[in-house]
Amino acid sequence: MSHDAPADASPSPLMLGVSGMRGIVGGSLTEAVVARYAAAVGRWLAGERGTDRPLVVVGRDSRPSGAAFEEAAVRGLHAAGCRVRRVGILSTPGVAVALQAAGADGGLVLTASHNPSPWNGVKPLRHDGVAPPPDAVAGIVADFHGAAAPAADAAGEDVRDGGAAQRHVDAVLATVPANERAAVRAAGFRVVVDCVAGAGGAEAALLLAALGVEAELLHREPTGDFPHDPEPVAANLTGLCEAVREGGAAAGFALDPDADRLALVDAGGRFVGEEYTLVIGAMALLEPGGAVAANLSTSRMIDHVAEAVGGRVVRSPVGEANVAAAMRREGARVGGEGNGGIIDARVSQVRDSVVGMAATLRRMARENASLADLVARVPAYAVVKTKQPVGGVPGGVAGFLGAAERRVTEGEPAAVVDRQDGVRVDLPRGWVHVRPSNTEPVVRVIAEAEDREVAGALVALAGG
Known part of the structure; x- marks a missing residue:
């Protein structure tokens, strides 16, 4: 599973994949769904880390639905035997720093990143702060679909940590040489x-x-x-x-x-x-x-x-x-x-x-x-980005990618094609990359050239 995909085709999709889970609050994403997914992540961490009681750091962004979803996630983790350390409202990199500082086995972030407020989601992290690999994600998703709902009264170790924001900033400041800190201050x-x-x-x-x-x-x-x-x-x-x-x-x-x-x-x-x-x-x-x-x-x-x-x-x-x-x-x-x-x-x-x-x-x-x-000081290139829904496109995502490749490479003997992530085509005048989003039910199209009109034309050509 290299990209997120909707778990259903409804107007309120549930996205499941390498970026975790995202959905529409009160539609595809409910407290019961969050609890079940968190339990699946907890069970995966237990197996991955070889412990019956993995320690999981839980943080969230500021969406109003976050508090209730945090409680649901903690309930699911407890049902899977996890110990929980809550860091409250915190950036995703702050959660990554917190879990490493705590020697935790993994983390969960309640966030939908840049998606607008109707969305929320759950992003799992490994012990090193990185998202699980695709094969692990496939197992988590299969467990999520197949497992029963966690017990409503599941309980376990639950610690709150109020110092994670400062630890994150301290970790960044530790990488800044003293003379450069002084230079910034003096500026x-x-x-x-x-x-x-x-x-x-x-x-x-x-x-x-x-x-x-x-x-x-x-x-x-x-x-x-x-x-x-x-x-x-x-x-x-x-x-x-x-x-x-x-x-x-x-x-x-x-x-x-x-x-x-x-x-x-x-x-x-x-x-x-x-x-x-x-x-x-x-x-x-x-x-x-x-x-x-x-x-x-x-x-x-x-x-x-x-x-x-x-x-x-x-x-x-x-x-x-x-x-x-x-x-x-x-x-x-x-x-x-x-x-x-x-x-x-x-x-x-x-x-x-x-x-x-x-x-x-x-x-x-x-x-x-x-x-x-x-x-x-850097040579300027024009970058043009867009995103398009793929609903109704013959062949879905695969059909969209194939059609984009054919359109862009037609009559271009010097075209170089890379298919390791969607399709990227390099041409003498620029490049264009078409790939399914990891976070939304869309295809993203991006092109770069020395001239904005050329980049825009590549995007239009690839997007059909």
Whole structure:
């Protein structure tokens, strides 16, 4: 099972796969469903870790449904014999750091990431903070479908931990050399952060205070009442752009609800783009001769950053777990994806907006450069992204991919096709990647070229 797929074809789908489980609150996703899935994860952890009483760290984003779903998840874990350590509302990377600090056997995060508020979900993590591999996911899903509902009165060890946010920030700060911390503090930066009423506000505030950065935190309280569509893309961040421009800030940072993704805004109030989060982060974190891992949908800008320090880029299929696996295999310190996700292996193996904010500020201070200056140092490419539902397409996802490949390669003798994750076609004028989403019942189409019109034409051609 390489991609998430709806468990049914109803208007309220339940997505099950490598990103865990997601559904519509009160429709496909109920407390009973969450409890049953959590129990299946607990049983898998018990077998995987060789213990009858695995320790599981449970955290959640700020969605209003999260509190009830947390109780349901804990009930399911207790029914599977698990001990539970709750960290409350916390970013997904914060949960990963917490479970490693506790020596836990795994974790559960109640989140639907960037999906809007009708959605919620459950994301399982292994003992190392990474999502389970596809074969393990297949077993969890089979158990979920086949097992009876957990007992309503299931109980067990249940500990609450209120210090996880600070531990996450401390883990990030430990990677910042003292001279660079001093440089950031001396720069006197002022930034604006759109916390989107999600889980990351507290961690953002702690990091920026520790670095001596003046911060205006928009929508900091974790109410789950998202002030706009929570995906950190240009169309949703006009308010942040305006606040940066009018407030004379050096930069703007946008988080998604579980704070694993980060988007950037420069001092002129211009949306820099999610692609640059990894690019600028790698400028700060990549060592000479080192490797950086990036997925097949990530801009070739990262290749220029690596080449500048004699490094190399390792490509992987899309998905945080795939990038993390490539990082482990190649000994890469830094990795990420073009959706605003950056990973520093010294902190965790999870995309981390706190890592991204710290790295961006470090690079700006080290070079005495504005964010716009850093962006200008990398050859510019135009990236165009879209997503399309596949309902009603003959042959479903497979039919869509096959048709896209035929359209893009027709009359293109120099086309290079890669099918390890959907289909990617490289052409002399650019590349296009078409793949089923890991988080939504859609197909994602992304293209890159030196000219935006060319990239847009590739997207249109692939999308039909």
